[in-house]
Amino acid sequence: MSQIRLHHVPASRSFRVLWLLAEMGTDCAIETYDIAGGSLRSPEYLALNPSGRVPALEVDGRVLMESGAIVEYLCETRPEHGLGRLPGDPERADYLQWMHFAETQATLVQELNLQWIFMPAEMRSKAVLQVQARRLAATAKVLEAALSERDWLLPSGFSAADVMMGFNVFALPYYIKMEKFPAITAYRARIEERPAYQAARARDGQQKFYAQDYYDPEAL
Template sequence: MTRLHHVPWGRSFRVLWLLQEMGITPDEIIRYRIGAPEMRGAGLMGASPAGRIPALEIDGITVFESAAILQYLCETRPQHGFGRAPGHGERVRYLEALGFAETQASLIEQLNLNHLFLRPPARPSATVVKLNTLRLADTLRALEGMVAGDYLLPSGFSAADAMLGFNLFAAPFYVRMDPYPKLAAYWARLQARPAFQAAAAIEGPQTFYAQDFYPVPVDG
């Protein structure tokens, strides 16, 4: 039994996508809505102690945290070549990319919180939103320089690309992508992968973001 605890078009998309790359479709996908009471229920809390997605039940165990899940899948299914094992010449860059993906995603999470989840009378701080938007742009500028050929690593697609794919789905809602042409081409290549398209078909249209772009709010 393979069961994925999942928020559509959230970080758990990384797991769904890599599973599709490996030819694995979960037997069950339990979908949650951020902020819904079910996220504090025994099902998710039993799989992920902080009640956060993703969590994956597979091979008779449960794994939570995106990077841990992807690394577990790569290590237990090395025939796909999506990991970079100790001793591989790209191992350090691979690990850096996995960590960098979460650094970037934490900024997206903060922008999601301020733009989407604050409810009146609470108001987002324009200063805080501006700072996090600029920091997100800095990570995109760095990522622009990290792309090596078609993918992040010279030898080809890896789990690091799946980790960062979620970020490139979400970042354009907060940062204009015109200054990053390499990232635009990279994102187009990721979306063209059959496994990405299969995962997107499982997801359906995104409903998380209600508008195409969220500018920095104005104080006052």
């Protein structure tokens, strides 16, 4: 089998794939890109992923994009690692729900990133930033309620749904006050204790997005 190659931006959604592969004990080569530097729009990269986004994964003789699809594909084609909940599993419906809810939440983070990090300050809308931060907090409430009941998203224990969602929780503190979310904070600490997470972070690279600890729309 040819080597798996991950097209990656440090601290972006491609980290989910890097982390999942580490949980599987599967090595991969990494090609690193700079979101602001234009390399995701090069003809070579667009030939791999026409939407110009990460992740893209070269695996099993093809290229896949969309972090959720990649995570599901890897779990289904490598079931021996027990990280997915495949059709027939009693947790399958909850697993799918968390996998996709993670993208609902990540999209809110992305919209906040767009305004706070990537757009010129004069283009920011206080109203939109306030609404998006509130919407993000609403998703955090859902997560907080689940994690108040158990350590991982599914009762049977750690799964790829935690990889999808666990990536998000490191971005939440930039946009919402975490005091109201002690279960998420404890979840984050449990994630940081995982050897595979630590191994993936060691390969991830330096995040270049956030220059402050908290972005407050009220301060605009």
